[in-house]
Amino acid sequence: MNFLANPLLTANALAAPWFGSSNDSAALPGGEALASMMDPFGFGRAAVSYWRDSVERNILYWDVMRERGNQYLEHMEQTKPNVLGFETEVLVDGRTLPNPTNYELLRVLPPKNIQIDPQKRPFVVIDPRAGHGPGIGGFKPDSELGVALKAGHPCYFIGFLPFPEPGQTVEDVVESEVAFLRHVIALHPETTEKPMVVGNCQAGWQIMMAAALEPEVFGPILIAGAPLSYWAGEHGKAPMRYTGGMTGGSWITALTSDIGNGLFDGAWLVQNFERLNPANTYWKKQYHLYANIDTESKRYLEFERWWGGHVVLGGNEIQYIVDNLFVGNRLSTAQLVTRDGRRIDLRNVRSPVVVFCSRGDDITPPPQALGWIRDLYAGEEDIIANEQTIIYCLHDTTGHLGIFVSGSVSRKEHSEFTANMDYIDVMPPGLYETTISHADEHTDAELIERDYLLEFAPRNFEELDRDVMHQPEDDRRFATVARISEINLGFYRLYVQPWIQSIMTPEAARWIRRMHPIRLGYKLMSDRNPLTVPLPVMADYVRRYRQPVEQDNIFKALELMASDQIVVSLNAWRDLRDSSTERLFMDIYGQPLLQAAVGLYGDAHVHRRRPGAEPEHRRFIENRQNELRHKIAQGGPHEAVMRSVIYVLGGAPATDERNFKRLRASRAELEPSTSLSEFKRLVREQFFILKLDREQALNTLPELLKGQTGEEIDNYISHLEHVFAASGELTEHAAKRFDQVKALFDKARPAALAAPAPETAPTSDPTAATAEIAAEASNTVTAEKAQESSVEAPKKKPATRPAGQRRSSPRKR
Template identity: 45%
Template sequence: MNFKVVNDAIAINLENANILSRLWLGHGQRIAQEQIKLFQARADKAAELFKPAQNLNPWTAWSSYATDAMQRSILVLDTLRQRGNAFNAHSDGNIPPVLDFDYELVIDGRSLPRPVNYSLVVITPPAGVTIDPKRRPFMIVDPRAGHGAGIGGFKPESQVGDAFADGHAVYFVIFRQWPEPGQTLADVREAEAAFLDEIHRRHPDVEKPVVIGNCQGGWGCMLLAAAHPDKVGPIAINGAPMAYWGGTAGKNPMRYTGGRVGGVWPAMLMADLGNGVFDGSLLVQNFEELNPANSYWKKLYNLYAKVDTEAERFLEFERWWGGFFMMNEEEIRWIVENLFVGNRLAFGQAYFGDERIDLKSIRSPIIVFASHGDNITPPQQALNWIADTFHNVNEIKARGQRIVYLLHDSIGHLGIFVSAKVAGREHEAITDTMRAIEALPPGLYEMELEQGKDRLHIKFAPRSVDDILKLDDGRKDEEMFAAVARVSETGATVYENLVRPFVRAMVNEDTAKQFFRTRPLRLERSLLSDRNALLAPVGALAEQVRAHRQPVEANNPFLAAEHLMSDLIEQNLDLYRDIRDAFHELSFHALYGSAPMQWVGRQEMAGREQTSDENLLMLPDVRNALANIETGGEAEGTVRMLELLSEARGYVRRSRLERELQLFATEQPFATMGEDRRAKLIYEQSLIVRFATERAKASLPKLLDTPAERHRALDLVMRVAGPVETMHPQALALYREFEAMLGRRPTNAGDAEQAA
């Protein structure tokens, strides 16, 4: 008997038992404390609600409330009937995007060599909007995760609206409900590359397009940028899940789903029952089950409580939420195996055929927007890919990458895309940053926002990979998710060989249609429509109610009781959710935290570990840059001093980047440089500053070898870094060192103003 193996197994199981005990106590205490707090709040609210009703006649109050309640019930039923009719009207597959803007078709993906259901449209600027022909166009990609396209332009105050407000032309990637036969995600990626080619053809004199990806559109944009780094400008990915194993204990229950159901085989089964097509309503159902209180009560009660004003907004949102889009079996399987369960993309182990997808190949600056209030894509899932892809921040710099992340404290997943508050602040900041991000030195930064009196102040604070990992509570639990990935592979093999032949033998086009029709979210809509004869009188009744509407007084005690009852129902559904999620987490840890599963997980993780601390000095780009440390002239010397000042300051403000960008656009020798040449210049000088700081300073006199070049370079640097009185003390001290080194007397405030 191998006693070491036995001892290891005992130790692992004891450790897992301790973890389970802590989780059990933590969940119990949290749920109990939350319920006590909520019951106290409900009691206080009840006392406040019933105070204004003390002097009312109870029979009069009841009559008024009963009339209003009956009328609201009819109006709600009519609203749901309208929702069902709209759903049925689009059952032919022709579901338009929910864009709040006019648009024109540019490319229909069905016409491409590898046909796809994606298309490129150009958004028509609204009245009063002027497009600046010198600014990059935007291409926005929405998620194809069960819903349709258009959420990025769902309101005037949206990503589209922000881009227009800044003078950018806007293109939007939309998609039809049904995929083309045989369509793959690789085909979709190549279609989006063709879209970028067309945008460049239409805007030949501007820089590469900004690409914005929402949710799953975010990782789609990363696939595009990794394969076609020469076509993509800055990338913004909003609420985009890139590292699916990330999360904290007691939160983020969605990441346990793959382990609970056994991996990818249920998705394969659903696609087989759909005759090779996966129904997107199943994904939407997963989202709804995350928050049953909202899905099954709060959303409908909010409609009931405010039906006179809420019906139109409800129907508009349901037009997007209830437009269910399909995927081919190959598409959903790739997503589950490489992302949801396998988490292969971040580790560089995802493939399209023989092509390995390497996120290190991306050359575009990347902005990541995530929120602590997002229970679908928490910050760990949005950011941990950085730690998986790059060994440390030095590697990010060595590869010339700029990654900026922005964290919101509370906004939910959908709010990242559609909230007017977010659109007016975070998305505005992202849009503004796109203009100046090429002047940012390579590295990892957190974008910090501070509202000033006259404008939003933006600061880029340097961060390390360790700062990203501090958002998580450790990554030991990822061994369990690695075990899930291995179990998923086994389950897929068993299903393919033993079950799939029988399922496919029983499925045809007719059975697939019936399968789609009977999905819960589809039935919920189709049954509450004019197809249901029982609802025939509802439309006429609703018209009569609107003509004779008698809303109840706000201080009615029965209305107060209704609100209180709604709060209690919501509280109990939240309690059910918390207990359910706690059970899911505990059962996941009990199964996949056991000794056999941890051994499986460790074997899986062993193949994913970075093989060594790569000697960054041996990278070709680093070697070439250091070999040219004494080569160059005024451009190299100016940029090198700016990079050294950035290092000394410790952070970068947007205003400084804007001044640097203005310098690049107006001053020689930068103004005649192309975008790629400027980017290469900044990249090379940042490598020199990072890996040979002292030599970088000492060799400045060799780059700037004439008095005229030295004075001009110092003046240009001061125009960006100054004025003197506002400079960071360490940056000012370094600038004085430059002046002494280059033989110029120290600059004072008056000199700076004259130079400017």
């Protein structure tokens, strides 16, 4: 130990009388004066200080690498490895289901300082099985599970084991997740609300498939960084979407699975991810640890515990994923059919879907996260006709992992989604974008329980296209890749696969997995390597006598400059590689001759026909219209109040959570026995009634209030004023609508108590005011025209009257 560590002290002592020591410039008598004479500019002292610091950092860095390797080996030796930061208990083992899978349902046990309310909606997180092990959704307090636990929700986690069950398929996994959710629902008979489900990355498309097949078991769905439209993307970005074309299709996936003796090593997926950003993989991440070795080791090891926890997928699973999703893009166009003949159509999802993505994500950029909306629907009115609520949230900067790993994202976005899940669950059908602003920027602070406010704005397809950036000419290129992939896969299975499968053995497959470069990097720097024996002793000595260099040291500054140059160079190489790949892809698969050879040239649909014109879809809309027409005049005061809220606010029951809190409070006062599920049904039903025939829906308001006293009607109006005041003063257009509603409420008052109206000339048409205000609103608010539903029936031409003439009150008439 003395031989290895003492040179640090010896060199410092020898240099002190000549250059001075950064920590003890007077180490020897007259040392400071002599140092000033010999080194007037301090370069020698800075060099000695930097040299010592760099040697110490090197020793500490390699000791952290040794700890990382030990951590990896310990983690991989566990039977059920995960990186959850909370204690759990297994409720259902997927290996015991009729179609066994390596998935399991875990109950998350809350920390001692957190109280769980069993009456609250259950919260379920599903992590991606894309090379890494499970647990990233709850590996620290500020995580998806962490914020749900703090909010008092019963929390569950769906994880998986390192190796799949024999013969396991993607459909088996989807069925397992449905079975797990049914079990969660059975555990909470006291609540009528279905679980909120969070699907991270690859788990996002899995739960969307499950929700399309079994919509009744899902509450609100949050898909974070989840790709559903794999052909979408912006030129110059999203280089991963070209991978299938540049490898000639999915035959390479089949080859990798055959080399693994029927198993696909997830380390290959991790390697593909790392190659996307070589600057971060080969330098920036490691240098950040080296430069901040005194403070970053714990965080680094915590993340590497998940990053190095590689799992294995079944060969048929990964082949299904690549053929049908990555290359075929069949999920977003309703082309997938289960083995029992059920079509997987995402339009069947009945729960609100929240899409959380980021512009800084190069794995799942916004076009791939949102493009499925464009693939399935002709417009926002088509979404409304299908009674679907789709909400998307765009982060500006965070990367793919940051979407469900970053503590700042969890404290802000995920906290808001969790806290407002009931609000999201009652929003009317349509397309919305949500933004999150700081609470200090708004009034009514008593209605904002956290540091941020969640707000919603209706969106149309023109606005959506700014983020999706759909380019039809690219569709034919990717469709050509899909055809080429099928051809190459057929050749591989005919001529190559039998040879590979005949020579591969389980032992050879295990040896190949162990020798993977990523796995080998962890094992070589561990205690199993005898060359690492001195590291812990040296690192312990350095920590006791650590002398970090000052930040203003010139050599430290030169080190930072050199690091920045390395990052810039690697980024330049990455950009050149990605642009060359994109240009090559576009040139090869854009050739008319190649497209014609696979039968696609001149094909207008490119096997991506939007499924919105199916006969069953049209029958669904017609039946729904007829059902709602019979309900226009049915109901009572509660229907009248809700219909008025939706009408005045222009379609949505609230613009942010403040309106919802006051609306929920009003609901509790008006009808205390109404459950949240009944409230949700009421909101959606009244929304569609207004879309179907707004004029008749408004004219029947007095009929819904028939029999109410004047005092009760005043209370209803007071409740409406309270709700509308939550977000500030109403716009001029909304105020006119509210005046119209109050006039209709006045018509329902008993004759002796009807409110007097100003002295005006009577009108022969008692509904003329209603018609005029509705017509004026239609002309002044162009955004409403974009939201008119395809279920809306033709309106009658409104009656007209002289300008300025007002309708007389019921008493006057």
